[in-house]
Amino acid sequence: MGAGIAKLVAQRFALGVLLLLAVSVVIFVGTNILPGDVAQSILGQSATPQAVANLRESLGLNQPTYVRYFEWLGGILHGNLGTALSNGQPIGPELLSRLGNTLFLAFWAALVAVPLSIILGLIAVRHRNGFIDNLISASTLAAISLPEFFIGYLLIYFVAVRLGWFTSVATVYQNMPFLDRMNAIALPAATLTLVVLAQMMRMTRAAILNVMQSAYVETAELKGLSRFKIILRHAFPNAIAPIINVIMLSLAYMVVGVVVIEVIFVYPGMGQYMVDHVAKRDIPVVQDCGLIFAAVYITLNMLADIFSILSNPRLRHPK
Amino acid sequence: MADTLLDVKNLRIEATVYPPDEPAHDITIVDDVSFSLEKGKVLGLIGESGAGKSTIGLSPMAYGRGGVRITGGKVMLNGRDILKERTRGVRRLRGKEVCYVAQSAAAAFNPAHKLMDQVIEATVRHGSAGKDEAKKRAVDLFRRLGLPEPERFGNRYPHQVSGGQLQRAMTAMALCSRPDLIIFDEPTTALDVTTQIDVLAAIKDAIRDTGVAALYITHDLAVVAQVSDDILVLRHGKKVEHGTARQIIEDPQEQYTRDLVSVRSITHEEKKPGDSPILSVKNITAAYGKGPAAVPVLKDVSVDITAGQTLAVVGESGSGKSTLARVITGLLPPREGEITFDGRPLARRLGSRSRDDLRELQMIYQMADTAMNPRHTVRTIIGRPLEFYFNMRGKERDARVQELMDEIELGNGFLDRYPAELSGGQKQRICIARALAAKPKLIICDEVTSALDPLVADGILKLLLNLQKIENVAYLFITHDIATVRAIADSIAVMYRGEVVRYGTKSEVLSPPFDDYTDLLLASVPEMKIGWLEEALKRRSMESAGN
Structure with missing residues (x-):
């Protein structure tokens, strides 16, 4: 591997860090210009002005914005996520366990969804415009067209209630046995999979079909290779960059976009945690959650870029 | 007739076209073309674009590009009609009995795999040889085709070697499975003349040494005359003339063939340059990119053009x-440098x-x-x-x-x-x-x-x-x-x-006297005569011996 590729990867990485810093500013400023006052909302409408002023003082809200920003950022860099306003507890441990739950769910959903969508995409290309291709396209499109809460309720009704295979309430707790935990997340993971399957499958199909026009695919065909071997060996490696991109977008969605699914299945993930605290005007929690979501998003996109660079043989093997 | 390898009879090929204003309909691309090829012989297929030469050339592989399909006639290869084969039979034939060398090897090689893996793929796939044996064959072919470092050449990726080398590697790929027939589809058209002559010589030697038969497709009569035994002239999907290479070049019967032979015969009397040029380019230096990484492309170039x-x-x-x-x-x-146009900078x-x-x-x-x-x-x-x-x-x-x-x-x-x-x-x-x-x-x-x-x-x-x-x-x-x-x-x-x-x-x-490069350039331009390639190569080797 050349120095050129190391430099490209380093650039992406630096860009990711820079972007995250910028996002932290946006989150902080954004939450600060929200209407309403935290002290006011904690104490309620009937609070005396003196009480509100005292609380503002003790929360440090009277300091200039930039000082509070750097204190917040400095705290996070030291692993201190601050204190929740609503219950006075440190945010760190609670957020960590919620993040763990979210990642656990996303991990198992991705483990099913990514290989499944790629295999379906390959099969669709193999039988292009045939019955199987249309069937795959139609069913995945139907899945993506239905709202996710609807898919969730359908699964609950048929799989949990009628068939009784899995539980419909995905509550997990600490020290839960692994198999129970898997049982609990089966339905939310299935819902997530159905929601993201179509995009990844269709992008795989489109990217490979695009490459199937190339002269080297004709070369492979004139070597007498079977159609599936041509797709797998000659088309797929050259179609990988756009596929990686859509996979990473889907993974990001599984982490940051699952609020609705968490609510339906009563799953204690990050999304629910954040939404709860938006309702309580617990700004520090919202800020921390926002930053973590942004970090996940930026990291996954950065990984997509880096994998795309690594998948290019011209960059991997310079002249 | 015992050693007839390929016998094409009354071939008819059609395609469906979808013009914007009219309903889709079928057009005939190749109409009633027949020819045969003996083992070890080379037939040149020549014609302008749209003559159907590539389409005919791909018929022994039972392959049609795009929506093209064979609708009539017979293609007999090694005594059996391959148009009657099913998918499996066709796959067994492609890459084993018949191999293909494409016009643009740069596009025809998969950028994601090493050259060696691609060169031996068909050989191994069809079981003609094991992996190690096939690699040995490939290295031997690399050597014979004059590729640099034949032992290690296969470890490179397509983008790491030049266009002329890729074209030779593609020839090696075709020869590796020891087919009976190779189809060369404009194999040197995309190359510079100075590269073309080497690739042409390599292809000709390889054909002679291995005794493989070939269909050589090109629009350049001077090129095909160097490698073919026979030539089939095509126009608008129909046969114009069919004869030995010598007869076609030296004694063409049809008007169209005569036009092809005498092409590039425009003569133009040169005019003496005047004193005041319309465009004057002085000491131009140019580069792509900025700073130290810039790639210089023009060095101190000066030319004038008279009105x-x-x-x-x-x-x-x-x-x-x-x-x-x-x-x-x-x-x-x-x-650096300046450009003057019509007297003004x-x-x-x-x-x-x-x-x-x-x-x-x-x-x-x-x-x-x-x-x-x-x-x-x-x-x-x-x-x-x-x-x-x-x-x-x-x-x-x-x-x-x-x-x-x-x-x-x-x-x-x-x-x-x-x-x-x-x-x-x-x-x-x-x-x-x-x-x-x-x-x-x-x-x-x-x-x-x-x-x-x-x-x-x-x-x-x-x-x-x-x-x-x-x-x-x-x-x-x-x-x-x-x-x-x-x-x-x-x-x-x-x-x-x-x-x-x-x-x-x-x-x-x-x-004359020429500088080295101009000499090489002029000597590399194919001439419309039989035996030019051998003469040119002999001249070149004598010169390099003399130096």
Whole structure:
């Protein structure tokens, strides 16, 4: 591997860090210009002005914005996520366990969804415009067209209630046995999979079909290779960059976009945690959650870029 | 007849076309073509684009590009009709009995895999040899085809080797599974002449040494005459003439064949350069990129063009000839040097040039296809510069458009057509008319005939010469083709690796004594005679022995 590729990867990485810093500013400023006052909302409408002023003082809200920003950022860099306003507890441990739950769910959903969508995409290309291709396209499109809460309720009704295979309430707790935990997340993971399957499958199909026009695919065909071997060996490696991109977008969605699914299945993930605290005007929690979501998003996109660079043989093997 | 390998009888090939305004219908691409090929022999298939030569060439592999399908006739290979084979049978035949060498090896190799894996793939897949045995064969073929470091060549990726090397690697790929028949589809067309001669020799040796039979497809009669035993001349999907190579070259029977043989016979008396050049390029140095990473492409280039005359800039790909055009047009500001146009200095950047500068310096491109807006009619395309530069409107503009159409020898019926409804030669004529509409003093012609069939290219060159007489316009004619240079130039600049290595009037440049590069360039241009390749190679080896 050349120095050129190391430099490209380093650039992406630096860009990711820079972007995250910028996002932290946006989150902080954004939450600060929200209407309403935290002290006011904690104490309620009937609070005396003196009480509100005292609380503002003790929360440090009277300091200039930039000082509070750097204190917040400095705290996070030291692993201190601050204190929740609503219950006075440190945010760190609670957020960590919620993040763990979210990642656990996303991990198992991705483990099913990514290989499944790629295999379906390959099969669709193999039988292009045939019955199987249309069937795959139609069913995945139907899945993506239905709202996710609807898919969730359908699964609950048929799989949990009628068939009784899995539980419909995905509550997990600490020290839960692994198999129970898997049982609990089966339905939310299935819902997530159905929601993201179509995009990844269709992008795989489109990217490979695009490459199937190339002269080297004709070369492979004139070597007498079977159609599936041509797709797998000659088309797929050259179609990988756009596929990686859509996979990473889907993974990001599984982490940051699952609020609705968490609510339906009563799953204690990050999304629910954040939404709860938006309702309580617990700004520090919202800020921390926002930053973590942004970090996940930026990291996954950065990984997509880096994998795309690594998948290019011209960059991997310079002249 | 015992050693007949391939016997094609009454082949008929059709395709479905989907024209924009009409319902889809079938057209005949190949009509009633028959030929046969004995083991170890080479048959040249020759014709211009659209003659159906590639389509016929792929028939022994039972393969049709796009929607093309074989609808009649027989293709007998090794005694059996392969058109009756099912998918499995066809797959067993492809890559084992018949192999294919494509025109652009650069596109035909998969960028994601090492060369060796691709070269031995068919051999291993069909069980002709184990992996190690196949690798041994491949290394041996690399050596025979004159590839550098044959032991390690296969470890490279396609983008790591040159175009000529890729073309040889593709030949090795075809030979590796020891087929009975190889189809060479324009294998040297995309190469520079100096590279073409080596690849041609390598292919010819390989055919002779292995005793494989071949179909050699090309539009260049001079090339096919070097490698073929027999030649089949095709036009519009039909057979024109079929004979031995010698008979076709030396004693063609049909008028069309005679035209092909005598192509590139335009003669042009050179004019002496005048004292005051219309364009003077002085000590131009140019590079792509910025700072220390910049790639120098032009080094101290100086040339002059006299008004109403043609300067041909000739060189192989990467010699910097198109970059010179970019510098003159202002698309790439030079690092050093200056350009004088019609007595006044020309701004380095396109953006700082006056409208007259722009108008008097026009360009015509290699790909007429991409140089025109596909959604404009011919009338709009030619009328646009008239509106833009001369503010012509309505009847005045239409009359001038009509005049230009007459000058480029296209009639009235073309004015409301779209580019897609024109042939390649017609498109290039429209581009010429568009350039002329601006009343330029200099037209830069960048490989304007390279994408055209020889006879059509001849027509364009004649037209350009004719227009030069009428309009007194100067040409900067960029080409890699010596025959074109002979046909059109008054002066010649030979470029090599960013430098002008030889410069003068046509007779000076094309007369000995030559510098090494010009000598090599001239000696590499295929001539329309049997045995030229051997003579050229012998001359070259004698020279290198003498040095």
